Amino acid sequence: MINGEMQLNAPIRWAMVGGGRSSQIGYIHRSAALRDSSFQLVAGAFDIDAEAGRQFGIRLGVAADRCYPDYKAMFEAEARRADGIRAVSVATPNGTHFEICKAALLAGLHVVCEKPLCFTTAEANALLALARQARKIVGVTYGYAGHQLIEQARQMIARGDLGEVRIVNMQFAHGFHSAAAEADNPSAKWRVDPKIAGPSYVLGDIGTHPLYLSEVMLPDLKIESLLCTRQSFIQSRAPLEDNAFTIMKYTSGAIGYVWSCAVNAGSMHGQKIRVIGSRASLEWWDERPNQLSYEVQGQPAQILERGMGYLHARAIEDDRIGAGHPEGLFEAWSNLYYRYALAIDATDRGDAQALREIRYPDIHAGIDGVRWVENCVRSADNGGIWVKYT
Amino acid sequence: MINGEMQLNAPIRWAMVGGGRSSQIGYIHRSAALRDSSFQLVAGAFDIDAEAGRQFGIRLGVAADRCYPDYKAMFEAEARRADGIRAVSVATPNGTHFEICKAALLAGLHVVCEKPLCFTTAEANALLALARQARKIVGVTYGYAGHQLIEQARQMIARGDLGEVRIVNMQFAHGFHSAAAEADNPSAKWRVDPKIAGPSYVLGDIGTHPLYLSEVMLPDLKIESLLCTRQSFIQSRAPLEDNAFTIMKYTSGAIGYVWSCAVNAGSMHGQKIRVIGSRASLEWWDERPNQLSYEVQGQPAQILERGMGYLHARAIEDDRIGAGHPEGLFEAWSNLYYRYALAIDATDRGDAQALREIRYPDIHAGIDGVRWVENCVRSADNGGIWVKYT
Amino acid sequence: MINGEMQLNAPIRWAMVGGGRSSQIGYIHRSAALRDSSFQLVAGAFDIDAEAGRQFGIRLGVAADRCYPDYKAMFEAEARRADGIRAVSVATPNGTHFEICKAALLAGLHVVCEKPLCFTTAEANALLALARQARKIVGVTYGYAGHQLIEQARQMIARGDLGEVRIVNMQFAHGFHSAAAEADNPSAKWRVDPKIAGPSYVLGDIGTHPLYLSEVMLPDLKIESLLCTRQSFIQSRAPLEDNAFTIMKYTSGAIGYVWSCAVNAGSMHGQKIRVIGSRASLEWWDERPNQLSYEVQGQPAQILERGMGYLHARAIEDDRIGAGHPEGLFEAWSNLYYRYALAIDATDRGDAQALREIRYPDIHAGIDGVRWVENCVRSADNGGIWVKYT
């Protein structure tokens, strides 16, 4: 049970790039990082409009002279301070992630980055090399993975509660972009501009979320080949898709599906993952994150609830409040940032043993997402054919 | 509102082939046909074991001398009676449907047949030709289509409540065959024997159900091409599949998915159809058939309930009890048999006008199912490739 | 598993009083009685308008000369026939139940009567005496009790799955009479006329339904005292109530609540029963009758599904179709009529042993409902005070 006690000797001095006044994602980064004294926000380049960023930073309690016009200025100036930042979170449009993460690693900073980490596996591998060299962590905010019942699912699958896994059925299918809202909304427009958004829209923007959940729950599953078909129902979005369907064959013989969709009219989120085994299935839905359905064939379906004593010990340790009380997405993110802090601390202390036991969406998670999108796009753009997973 | 009054001048004299003592499907045929005095059960060849069939027929109130050892004997003997049967329902294993339907049509009988109607489109077209020649109807028991809210969905889509249809997401994914139950259960074994079951297992056995619902709701949608991948997680079932995924491209540019599965451990039925338009979506689930979810993007989701005054007039006319009271699958089937009776009557009276207005799963529905399975298998057996829909 | 085979040597010759063309309740009586050849509809006095009743009866297949102008004529004429009726169902307005049931018993008929059986316990006891003297059964159509999961609940409670029962929370709270619909609808008007409807509206009309479910599930529970408060939110309904709340103290120390309401705007049915024990609770909702929630404190909640092999044998025997397929209210009624038939047969054969094992809502159930309403009204009309249960 988390109670707000500092886990480190001192909070990690931390900055943000992006995440300005109107950014929801910026707020959830800050809420999560600052919640339990693991991080301290001491600097930032919050906005592409330097003055707006400065004003905003001050309202967040950052000293005026540590509100920077851009990330380059920040990394340079902070590097010169004895009390300079040790970690930075990147919450900017997709097209800038690679260069900012690269600069941050070169500046000797730990990095937390929004997904997608970058646009190509080549870039991703370059970041991996840099991170290894710098001995820094790169965290990627697959925020849903912080929900405790994802850990419960992982543990149940690991101990064989499902039998042999046969099918993984995933979807993230909301309806908020059923109309061409981006036409009038500059802050949404970049999502469908390949230069800024990258090679895909819904595959990378939302499909990678349940994909990562499957990686957490099923660490041994390896994709052998996949097939993807994608559509742009709002034609102005082409070549970027607002709907896609991906079928994956795993090396184990299991099969997976991912439905990625932003035009599922009337659906709120529609992020679900169902893992089907020879004996039983598990299903989780991000809009009801405190419940996990466990369905053994031939027995009554069971609804597991967050916080209950019957859960695996690892699925309880991050609880912040008793069972029955709903936790939400902010708690999931807080759990991730809590682990980022532990990982940063262990890395800086050179404690490889501790590091191995901290599970969080790291640079490999980032690479996996980029790689999956790359394979999906390759399949889709060749007519929706089966491609060997590379 | 249906109240049990006879709709025809006299019940249609009717027989069954198959549907013996231990057959659930036989019971639902009889319950539906006999419910409202549209049919009268006067003969039968209920069991491959002639004596067992005779004993059972007597317990159903059939005269002993009209309990026949097989369908051939029945068709022959009944044809000689002034009060002979006018219609027959076929509830035998798949592999016999074609020959029995053919014989029935040749004997001048109206036919109601379990799906699949037969194994190939060639056979299906042969039956169509025979039916036209004999001026008889062939009904196919896609029983779920009899639920009133399916008609509601059809009417709402027709009047534009969804906008332009983009995606049709279908599944019938239960878990009852997660283990190789058929190994010890002869009455289940035939389902995975290609000689008896036909070229597919779950595609034909369950996938065609939501497919037909989509045809009812979206009569203008035409498949242009499709891709199917299928698996036999219980290996002894190969080449018949216990899981399959089909993606369809419609000529309109819309896209459809069908997940057919019998190893979805812990799932009861899992038959759902979600039709997604540019403005709104509709979703229906066969385990809660009295509710229809209508979700306009940007508005609160609405739950429509069977029997309510706000529904389309055509979706209310088959109600048997007030809203709030759950109707179930038996009512859906009763609605179908009610329409079969009206169609038989209109056909025999030569009333083409009346016939056109009676909507029921007819021989074209049967052909469509066979055709779809044929295309799916062709795709799957060629490596899960896109095939032109033929 | 019920498959439609006749259970008796011959169907019971049966008639209806009431249940004419526009009567839903008449249709469900007929659907249930005639479903599996246990009863045969041979006579009727279907309508207070004799000619309308005759026309309707003919459309149901009843011989014209056995469509009678009223119940008196019917009982008299049928008594003179060798093939006269043996049983009659009463589906007329409440105020006529007593006299018709009395006449039927005096005419030597088995009776199935809509609830309330009558208006006072004095009347009810008079019927009991008559029934004993005539050696006939009186069935009361608490139709929901026919759902198989009610039997499952009964068995689970009996074997101690809940521990000691502490609380029974019941409600039947729909919204269909939120406005004074009866003002313009003669067929609804009688329900709020004390002369025809009796001493209560929602208490007797709907509150007795979950009350009877509690009697089935908890046969040993005895009410010691109760308190009731009732309101007429539509003032023209006074003194009859459209909302009532009843608290009951059982002799065991357990406590019960019943919320009876017809002005619960927007609610479809809202009939629920939750039985809470020291170890676990059970909850059932009539709009989802195929599911039963079983919640052991400290364990994941379980959803039991009709038709599954893990249920008690007695909860499976009335299934008509496999698990997953929804059964509805018609099946529940069919189950009751099936038991009425068995009880009539056992009574006529003088088989007391068989009779003891047939569980159905009999005259005691009818008496219990009348008695409960009487006690509730006595409490409510004295200011909502505690009254000793008499």
Next chain:
Amino acid sequence: MINGEMQLNAPIRWAMVGGGRSSQIGYIHRSAALRDSSFQLVAGAFDIDAEAGRQFGIRLGVAADRCYPDYKAMFEAEARRADGIRAVSVATPNGTHFEICKAALLAGLHVVCEKPLCFTTAEANALLALARQARKIVGVTYGYAGHQLIEQARQMIARGDLGEVRIVNMQFAHGFHSAAAEADNPSAKWRVDPKIAGPSYVLGDIGTHPLYLSEVMLPDLKIESLLCTRQSFIQSRAPLEDNAFTIMKYTSGAIGYVWSCAVNAGSMHGQKIRVIGSRASLEWWDERPNQLSYEVQGQPAQILERGMGYLHARAIEDDRIGAGHPEGLFEAWSNLYYRYALAIDATDRGDAQALREIRYPDIHAGIDGVRWVENCVRSADNGGIWVKYT
């Protein structure tokens, strides 16, 4: 949309009494208060064990010399500092609330107190007098009231969406105390000791929560009389109840029910409120706080979702993340603390106009809860009779 910007010129210097290391409630107070820079935790008397409290305070980042052995020492020492605390939150066992709140007000501090505020209306009125004299606010943490959809319900009712309100049906009925867990758990034991817990257990501990929600939604409703019956199913809890039922008559003619229960085996929280009007009903459930059911009689039920543009402006302003993402109890509390901060600020600035527009559970909410429990206990202890609400 809240984004973490400071709303005040500077955070309010703040302390806690109670809420030590193992206290969940302490953590939620801190999480909520510290989230958006409205408060700064600078002092505390966190534990009855002074040294434990000191150690814990240090881990929270409080200076060692401002970790006090008890509240008296803290109020005294802080009063002497120029940078002393301005506000204090009280999260101690019930029996100490009155004295600590009194001391805090006398020390010139704003107070946020756990419910119940105290044990008697006499005490509550004494605190009210003190607060008025000191010109300080007293906030009471009815945390659920901070959920945005409660505000939505309030606004919908105010504008007449339900018609005339007839019935308010409330419950908070969990199962966590189905067994006598307190026997072995000292930290739970005080809840059933009248000296520490006060005159009631579930009425005050949980029943007052939905009661307060009804006050927020229905500010004009006044209780005229009530009736309460309570039970101690775990006998060692007597005279304190673990189950209670309260019926309330409002002066408007409406009626209300509250079911308060801690032995509802298997129920997680079971806190629900349903407001029923002549036209429509609203229903909210604390385990799914992002949804609100709106059911107009004769129309499809609607599910309103937090964060959507169709909601009332006042129900959106506290959102922290987009619709679809689940917010949880922590956000609700954060919303309350945000308003406490605004109210403290407005009070200190003497801005009566601003103060009037800030809606939060204040001392009147605290008094109302105490008063309701007092009336319930008076009714229950006199045999469950109707008592005039005093």
